[in-house]
Amino acid sequence: MDVNGNFLCFHNTLKLEFYTLHPKLFTSALTNQLLGLSVCLLIYLKHQDNAMSSWKKASKTNQKTHRERHQPEARAHLGLLEKKKDYKKRSNDYHRKQKVLKILRKKALNKNPDEFYFHMINSQMVGSRHKEKIKPDTHTPDQIKLMETKDLKYVNYKRTIEHKKIDKMQSSLHLLDSANQVKNNHTFFVESTDEVKNFNLASRLDTHPMLLNRKTNRVRNNDLQNLSLPQVSNESLEQKKKVYNELEKRLNREKELSVIQQKLEIKKFLKDKTTKKPKQIKPGTKDAPLVYKWEYKRKK
Amino acid sequence: MKGGSNVVIEPHRHPGVFIARGKEDALVTLNMVPGEAVYGEKRISVEEGENKIEYRVWNPFRSKLAAAILGGVDQIHMPPGSKVLYLGAASGTTVSHVSDIVGPEGLVYAVEFSHRSGRDMLNVAKKRTNIIPIIEDARHPHKYRMLMGMVDTVFADVAQPDQARIVAINAQHYLKNGGHFVISIKANCIDSTAQPEAVFAGEVKKLQAERLKPQEQLTLEPYERDHAVVVGVYRPPAKNKGE
Numbered sequence: 001m002d003v004n005g006n007f008l009c010f011h012n013t014l015k016l017e018f019y020t021l022h023p024k025l026f027t028s029a030l031t032n033q034l035l036g037l038s039v040c041l042l043i044y045l046k047h048q049d050n051a052m053s054s055w056k057k058a059s060k061t062n063q064k065t066h067r068e069r070h071q072p073e074a075r076a077h078l079g080l081l082e083k084k085k086d087y088k089k090r091s092n093d094y095h096r097k098q099k100v101l102k103i104l105r106k107k108a109l110n111k112n113p114d115e116f117y118f119h120m121i122n123s124q125m126v127g128s129r130h131k132e133k134i135k136p137d138t139h140t141p142d143q144i145k146l147m148e149t150k151d152l153k154y155v156n157y158k159r160t161i162e163h164k165k166i167d168k169m170q171s172s173l174h175l176l177d178s179a180n181q182v183k184n185n186h187t188f189f190v191e192s193t194d195e196v197k198n199f200n201l202a203s204r205l206d207t208h209p210m211l212l213n214r215k216t217n218r219v220r221n222n223d224l225q226n227l228s229l230p231q232v233s234n235e236s237l238e239q240k241k242k243v244y245n246e247l248e249k250r251l252n253r254e255k256e257l258s259v260i261q262q263k264l265e266i267k268k269f270l271k272d273k274t275t276k277k278p279k280q281i282k283p284g285t286k287d288a289p290l291v292y293k294w295e296y297k298r299k300k
Numbered sequence: 301m302k303g304g305s306n307v308v309i310e311p312h313r314h315p316g317v318f319i320a321r322g323k324e325d326a327l328v329t330l331n332m333v334p335g336e337a338v339y340g341e342k343r344i345s346v347e348e349g350e351n352k353i354e355y356r357v358w359n360p361f362r363s364k365l366a367a368a369i370l371g372g373v374d375q376i377h378m379p380p381g382s383k384v385l386y387l388g389a390a391s392g393t394t395v396s397h398v399s400d401i402v403g404p405e406g407l408v409y410a411v412e413f414s415h416r417s418g419r420d421m422l423n424v425a426k427k428r429t430n431i432i433p434i435i436e437d438a439r440h441p442h443k444y445r446m447l448m449g450m451v452d453t454v455f456a457d458v459a460q461p462d463q464a465r466i467v468a469i470n471a472q473h474y475l476k477n478g479g480h481f482v483i484s485i486k487a488n489c490i491d492s493t494a495q496p497e498a499v500f501a502g503e504v505k506k507l508q509a510e511r512l513k514p515q516e517q518l519t520l521e522p523y524e525r526d527h528a529v530v531v532g533v534y535r536p537p538a539k540n541k542g543e
């Protein structure tokens with residue numbers, strides 16, 4: 001039997017028919033009809049939902065599901081018609097707030113104006129709002145020391161990585177253009193002062209005077225005549241420029257890291273209270289750490 | 301290929317040495333054993349006509365000789381076919397490039413006293429027939445006389461304070477008259493307190509005293525700091541006599 005108290009009639013294979021009746025509907029007229037059936041078992045059950053749930057579910061299988069109606073056109077000016085789903089939300093929210101208000105009201109009534117709360121000193125007004133005061137984290141000296149060495153180790157580690165990458169890149173990028181510009185000393189030993197006077201670098205090196213600035217390869221005069229080099233493609237030059245850019249960035253980063261490393265090391269040494277306070281010799285700059293001098297003490 | 305090639309090989313002033321340009325920017329030598337790297341260095345293959353030619357990149361940040369070549373040294377005295385005595389061969393990285401330069405007609409006697417480095421060098425020599433590995437102290441050249449012949453050039457990079465003397469006794473034993481020497485000097489290996497320039501000058505004096513006549517001296521920036529290479533001639537034939 002379903003909620004509406006409808007009659008249900010099942011004809012199973014055994015031709016056994018069960019009728020369940022709601023007490024309200026157990027009227028004499030009906031019973032008279034039913035009792036007229038040949039094999040009939042009449043069961044009267046008290047209205048018990050749980051015992052009936054399987055019936056209930058079964059009954060719904062051929063029940064038409066009604067959808068909630070929408071706002072009739074005549075009332076369209078009132079806006080969308082609220083559905084049950086929306087109503088539940090609104091209602092739950094309302095009741096929750098009511099509960100909170102009730103608790104607050106109770107608390108306000110019970111409040112003792114002379115009572116002390118820690119929150120009075122642990123919070124503070126920021127703008128127009130209460131905010132918790134943030135307490136600084138505290139560490140033992142050992143913890144601080146450890147954290148600082150961790151920083152130093154991390155910087156060291158990063159620097160080693162950078163260094164390795166640079167090494168790898170430089171093994172096949174030989175900075176030929178900048179090597180031509182970097183100054184180095186080239187001394188020639190000669191026999192007499194006369195030779196010094198008449199010294200001509202181009203003829204001594206047996207090369208063209210135009211090549212003197214190109215020290216990475218000052219081709220000899222003889223070879224210059226048979227030298228024929230194919231054109232270099234533009235893309236390959238672009239490619240080269242790209243890798244050199246990367247190399248430059250890495251070199252800068254490595255330098256930066258090495259300065260940081262030195263600065264952290266100095267900081268660490270200054271923390272050491274077992275030695276006498278060192279004298280500062282040079283102030284620190286952007287690319288060099290402070291320089292201190294410790295008193296030299298023989299260990300043993 | 302449109303617009304030129306990606307890698308161009310430019311012959312260097314010193315025969316046997318080349319420079320790769322274009323996509324690359326490196327000093328290279330012609331690989332005598334194509335298809336094999338010696339110490340993990342990069343190889344560059346270039347098609348020339350029908351056949352492929354392979355070059356090996358020679359890192360000037362790791363090799364004093366390479367740094368000197370790019371620094372513009374006048375002479376290295378290691379033309380193809382020459383015989384070179386190399387003192388302080390270490391693992392044989394530079395030696396392998398010298399072996400490329402002198403080619404199959406030439407010879408490199410590579411002396412190294414540390415067994416550990418010597419082992420790597422022996423492996424290099426296995427693949428390259430023009431290297432004769434010698435695991436001995438270069439201070440006692442008579443110990444390896446059985447393996448040696450006269451040489452055209454002595455190269456030394458032993459990084460020892462008595463390097464000049466080491467070169468001198470080796471020259472006395474094995475360098476032909478009028479042969480050449482190329483030595484690399486690391487200033488703080490000789491005297492770590494003195495100015496590098498002073499150290500170089502001191503070394504030059506010592507060489508002169510041993511009849512090793514310097515002809516040029518070159519510092520190795522930007523590849524090395526406080527390093528110099530000195531090139532010179534041993535017992536040059538007297539000039540006036542012949543004329």
Ligand SMILES: C[S@@+](CC[C@H](N)C(=O)[O-])C[C@H]1O[C@@H](n2cnc3c(N)ncnc32)[C@H](O)[C@@H]1O
Nearest residue numbers: 363388390393394412413414437438457458459
């Ligand atoms: C600076 S390293 C040479 C690096 C090598 N020329 C290169 O560019 O690959 C110096 C080498 O000389 C070796 N050495 C030092 N004293 C020596 C000696 N008396 N006899 C032989 N080798 C020596 C050392 O063992 C070390 O491997």
